[in-house]
Amino acid sequence: MLKLLKGLSRYKGTIILIFALVFIQSLSDVYLPNLMSDIVDKGVVNSDTNYIINTGFKMILVTIIGGIVTVTASYFSSKVAMGFGRDLRNKVFEKVENFSLAEFNQIGTASLITRTTNDITQIQQVLMIMLRMMLYAPMVAIGASIMAIKKDAKLSLIILVAMPILIVSIALILKRAVPLFKSMQKNVDNLNRVLRENLIGVRVIRVFNKVEVESKRFEGASFNLCDVAIKANQTITLLMPLMMLVINISILAVVWFGGVRIENGSMQVGDLIAFIQYLAQIMFALMMLSMMFVMIPRASASATRINEILDMNQTLKDKEDALKETNMKGYVEFKNVSFSYEKDSEKVLSDISFISKPGETTAIIGGTGSGKSTLVKLIPRFFDTTEGEVLVDGVNVKDLNANYLREKIGYVPQKAILFSGSIFENLKYGKDDASIEDVEKAIEIAQAKGFVDNMENKEETIISQGGTNVSGGQKQRLSIARAIIKKPEIYIFDDSFSALDFKTDKELRKSLVDETKEATVILVAQRVSSVVDATRIIVLDEGRVVGIGTHKELLDTCDIYKEIVSSQLSKEEM
Structure with a gap:
């Protein structure tokens, strides 16, 4: 949480102003019971109407000043909290925008959405309360305590007994609440994930008559969140009755012992009224602090999740000396490239090597799961190679500025x-x-x-x-x-013609010939008709190249390609 709050440095001037306003507010609130005490002890007891009226006007003036500074402090607190939330949201968004696909998969889309919205909202709310209460509550508690001791030191022993009881109670309750709030945020993630899957896959769900199954799955995720939220809120709600019990017992003790001291002549009635108000202020300040501490654990859990994003090492980060210009245009080369999604896991691609130049079309074909889409995603550097190099215009893509690299590429996703x-x-x-x-x-x-x-x-x-x-x-x-x-200089079509009928597919490829004649075209396809005219066809099987050549050459030299062709074309077409 503290790490994120460093972002408040740009609002330093406004925060100082808020603290100054809160300081004035706390002084006005602490000063009012003293004026009330004077009205009773000096005005009412002595039947001095002028003193009562004059002191009453003072109280009205102090109240007006307190009201103005309270509203102004609230306005600036909201402005700072909302501005900080906006800045943090932008910061997270910019970080996520530069994630590789591996980082997206690591955190998950649903969790990223929750962290960017719900988690940052939690931090905003706590920050707003902190700016208002972090200085106000301690100042009121300290100021009221000093004034209470000044009114009657012996009676103040009741406060010294009550405060530790409250503080220990708050600490014990928060110790149980913090893990529950962390669990609550994870359940929000899960609920978002289930909801997102249902909304995206609504047609599939309906056609397979799985509406009831998905409803139960959503209900399960919703009930899990509900159960954790109930436990968390039940734990927190123990604070209020406990605090009210301590406050009421303390007031009862003050009235009891205060009455005895008034009877003995050791205390005046006005002082007792002021003392009760100071006691209420102290307890109210502690109550506000406790409510702030109630929200801090949830915000702390949210801050941890936000920091996970901001602290995540970007695997595809630009080098400081990354090139923003090359001498060639549109050259793509794979040099002994191997790739696996996770360290020490099975390779998805193994020892891939080929060159594609402007004016050439390189087609990639193979069975499902052979690594075709993964291979082309290495060119715009959505992933980094595990072994070997991907070169664009003779330069390793890791040494190129990412924006410059992607400016060269026209990518049509699967x-x-x-x-x-x-x-x-x-x-x-x-x-x-x-x-x-x-x-x-x-x-x-x-x-x-x-x-x-x-x-x-x-x-x-x-x-x-x-x-x-x-x-x-x-x-x-x-x-x-x-x-x-x-x-672009390089076109990448990742199985981009799969939803087209054969006639449209043929006409589209024909019209692309003139448009892409000076560019490098890399084409992933399932249909043989889409690749027959390619300059070279790369046949992949389980992440390995099992054949490279033209359509005619591969029919003679590659059995896997021949199987693919025979499954789609007649002998005459072959």
Whole structure:
């Protein structure tokens, strides 16, 4: 928690102002019972109406000042807390944006969402209370204690007995509450994960009649969170009755012994009234501190989770001397590349070597799980190689600036992704300054003109969240158009034609020939028809290259390729 709070340094001036305002507020609150004591002892007892009125006006003035500084302090506290939350959220988002896919998999999408939203909100709330109460509650407690001792030192022994009892009780309750709040945040993660899976997979759930099964799974996650939350809140709710019990017994003791001291002439009535108010202020200050301590454990658990993200070592971090310029354009080379997702785990890719140059198309084909998609993800450096080198323009991708490297690449992922917004805005992702003519041309090349022109608003048609208002094939074509508009040096198509019919697939590949003739094209495909015209075809099997060559060469030299071809094409087509 303290590590995160270092980010408050930019709000130093505002925080000093808040503390000054809180200081004035605490002084006004402590001063009021003393004025009340004077009214009773000097005004009421002596029947001095003028003194009562004058002191009453003083009390009103002190109350007004206290009210103004309280509202002002609350305003600035909210401003600092919200600003800090915004800064922290941006910091976490920027860090996550630079994560490799390995780091995403390590934490999980659902947990990242919870940490960026719920966890930071918890920290914001605690910070707001801390700015208001961290100085106010101790000052009131100390100030009220001094004033109470000043009024009657012997009667103050009751406070000295009550305070340790409260402090020990708070400590014991918090010791049990902290682990429960940590567990609570993990259960929030789990609930988010289940909900996200259900929302994304709603069609699959319905078609397999698993709505009831998923409902029970969601209920289970929800009840787990509910149970932990109930235990945590039950533990915390013990504080309030315990504190009220101690406060009421203390007031009863003060009234009892105070009455005896008044009867003996050792104390005045006004002083007893002020003493009771000071006792209430002390107990109220401790109550506020306890409520702050109630929220701190949960915020502390949230802060730990945020720090896990901020402290995570980025495996794909740019070197300080990373190159931002190369002499060549579009050259890709794999040199004895091996890769595994985790250290000492089984290799997904083993000893891959090939070169792809501008004007060439390198196609990668193989069975499911052979490592095709993993291989192309090494080029934009979504992962780092375990062994060997991936070179772009003759330079190891680890030595290139990541932004510069990815600027060279037009990547179309296996699962087409569109963002909420218009088609025009989605395609401008590839080129910020793209004109409507650039967009129309890219749409035409990607064979998307037919369905885009049939839409009411054409390029300005709004794509819903997740692209649910367009089909899988339409999403793929728009994703391809987004890469085309970028005019990159290297095109990577990761099984990007799988949702297209054979006719559209053929026309799209034909239109891409002219568009990509000066670029390097690396194509992952399942269909043989998509790779037959490639400059070279790489056949993968269990992460190893079992054949490299043209379509005709591989039919003669590679049995696995021949099996793939024979399963899709007739002898005449072969």
